[in-house]
């Protein structure tokens with residue numbers, strides 16, 4: 211039986227994050243042919259609606275309001291619930307991002323609904339859909355279903371392939387006006403530490419450094435390699451705590467959870483809290499002096515050696531490939 | 535201040551994990567206070583020391599969870615509550631847990647509730663915000679700093695590496711992120727004192743809930759380990775040759791560059 215689905219797109223710096231398109235693909239799969247309606251919430255988001263259609267949404271509803279400039283659970287909760295009530299969907303998909311993690315349990319609780327968080331894979335559709343999610347810091351997985359009622363999930367970024375972009379698709383982009391009142395949290399200040407360039411949680415290639423990089427300068431060869439590969443630089447908490455780089459680069463349970471096609475860990479020992487944030491990566495490369503380092507246990511390719519010796523050669527080799 | 539900290543007994547995921555009878559094998563495994571809940575407990579104790587009041591630690595679990603609650607008492611919490619619903623409720627999901635915690639807290643007039651931002655075993659991160667919503671109070675997740683002045687609260691929140699400064703007020707629920715503080719180790723006198731501190735046991739019948747109110751909305755059909763990876767390939771030879779070979783493999787075998 212087909213299901214009508216609602217997805218929440220996510221806007222950052224005036225642009226849609228990739229996970230928005232992934233929620234559409236996830237919803238399509240669950241819907242079994244039902245309608246997929248995308249919701250965009252923010253101060254100014256109307257112009258982004260069309261892109262959601264191009265990625266497969268059937269319709270878009272936007273909610274714009276000056277109080278929605280920054281995410282707050284009250285503001286975005288009110289906006290989302292207003293659309294929910296108009297649409298009465300049978301399923302909802304959020305991204306399992308900072309925003310989705312914060313908002314989805316509130317919405318689920320308001321609706322008295324179940325919620326399956328951090329889904330990496332969807333099997334089957336409609337009432338038979340089953341959802342795979344990592345548990346125990348990524349050391350195991352569970353397959354979960356919603357027993358009855360609303361099919362509400364949040365998806366881990368970079369795990370569910372978006373549908374192909376199709377600029378010929380068209381659909382209605384409606385705007386809904388909602389009164390946003392009584393916000394209990396006031397955002398006073400936002401310090402943006404995240405570096406420019408590729409968004410770490412969406413990067414296809416990540417070159418990550420740990421305490422083994424020895425200092426801030428030690429990150430230079432990692433940056434060079436990441437740039438060459440069109441990827442982003444990440445780090446372990448060890449490197450962040452030692453002040454070699456900013457915490458915004460941190461990958462792991464406390465930091466960003468990433469699923470790139472290629473993860474290169476240089477001078478990272480592979481503590482479980484780090485591995486929890488990257489073990490789903492498609493191909494993992496470990497470069498470490500210590501042959502006993504844990505990171506080798508999850509690596510597809512490993513080099514036992516000095517990262518300062520290995521990385522420069524890799525950079526040269528990649529340049530050669532690029533030239534050909 | 536009347537402060538509650540939510541504490542979950544979790545499997546120590548640093549341990550090796552195996553599956554027996556369709557579930558994670560718990561025999562002989564190490565259990566700990568969920569690390570993010572340790573930050574919650576530590577912050578609760580520091581706030582009480584600064585502003586006065588009382589810290590209650592609360593856990594849904596069974597008699598085994600007494601150990602983690604005693605540890606929190608030894609750190610400095612004043613009393614503990616163990617909600618043991620195992621005999622009455624078969625399946626517990628995040629919906630159930632939140633309903634039960636919120637029902638217990640509904641008439642306790644908590645000024646501040648602290649939880650972990652995520653449990654390292656279940657990993658949903660749902661329980662904190664769900665409890666706040668059920669109680670009708672505001673919440674802020676993944677916090678790294680908390681300052682209370684009367685009923686005004688200033689919080690710094692970690693948002694994927696960015697930090698947001700938020701002003702809000704009590705009553706409030708917050709979830710702790712690493713970096714909030716350095717949890718203390720229980721001292722020997724602390725451990726001795728903890729043995730005499732009150733630990734109240736609450737059963738399902740003590741709550742204002744019917745079984746239907748808490749019936750899990752989700753069901754785990756299967757638990758499995760990741761497919762065994764074919765042993766990673768550790769390259770050999772001179773460093774220069776290894777690096778060159780690696781790039782070649784990534785290009786032509788793994789096809790990721």
Ligand SMILES: Cc1cc2nc3c(=O)[nH]c(=O)nc-3n(C[C@H](O)[C@H](O)[C@H](O)COP(=O)(O)OP(=O)(O)OC[C@H]3O[C@@H](n4cnc5c(N)ncnc54)[C@H](O)[C@@H]3O)c2cc1C
Nearest residue numbers: 420421422446447448462463464465477479483484499517
């Ligand atoms: C509640 C909690 C949450 C946490 N969350 C996170 C998290 O989100 N992310 C995270 O990363 N950590 C997290 N941690 C910390 C984690 O436990 C580890 O301490 C941390 O990941 C270690 O960082 P590291 O691998 O860089 O350092 P180390 O463990 O010190 O490893 C450095 C490695 O570099 C190698 N090395 C040294 N020199 C070279 C060289 N020249 N060439 C090649 N290799 C070299 C060494 O052999 C060693 O293996 C958390 C901890 C706790 C308690």
Ligand SMILES: Cc1cc2nc3c(=O)[nH]c(=O)nc-3n(C[C@H](O)[C@H](O)[C@H](O)COP(=O)(O)OP(=O)(O)OC[C@H]3O[C@@H](n4cnc5c(N)ncnc54)[C@H](O)[C@@H]3O)c2cc1C
Nearest residue numbers: 540593594626627628649650652653656657658659660661
């Ligand atoms: C006695 C017991 C029986 C269970 N039986 C089942 C079962 O039959 N089937 C099944 O699928 N799962 C079962 N679970 C697991 C349960 O569904 C989840 O552990 C629970 O819903 C919390 O979800 P989470 O682990 O994702 O926590 P998160 O939402 O990630 O936790 C976030 C924070 O909420 C607080 N919190 C979470 N859980 C508790 C708790 N128990 N007590 C106090 N504070 C808490 C902590 O502060 C924690 O840091 C059981 C758990 C318990 C304790």
